[in-house]
Amino acid sequence: MTKEQTFADCRGFNLEEGVLSLWVFKKRLAGGYTAKSVDVTEDLIAELKKIISQALQARTEVDDYSLLAQRNEVSCLHVGMDETSFPDLKALLDSPAEEHRIEGERAFKNIAGYVIRVRFGQRVLYCVRQV
Secondary structure, three states, X not given: OOHHHHHHXXXXXXXXXXXXXXXXXXXXXXXXXXXXXXXXXXXXXXXXXXXXXXXXXXXXXXXXXOOOXXXXXXXXXXXXXXXXXXXXXXXXXXXXXXXXXXXXHHHHOOOOEEEEEEEEOOEEEEEEEEO
């Protein structure tokens, strides 16, 4: 899939009917990640979907990622999943959220980032943010 097709696919994702889950992740010293799901309220789900929708609609162009690439207010950068460590994290995020709930505030200490996962049918949109 080209970067333009990937971009159009993201922009056309059905957020309204998608099932949202929130995950936090940590990097392990031995390599790889750990990930835990976070309980979210309906109000938070609505707000997160609104933020995602606004961010996607604000972007109108996509460029390839490189070490010197810069983005502006209306662009985003594309990198292939096989060029990142995301497949390791994705395997954890695709586990049932109910079986991987975060336990207590202490578990939030030293997180590396969070992922908002939205599933609609067989399609999944992952929104990743480093902390």
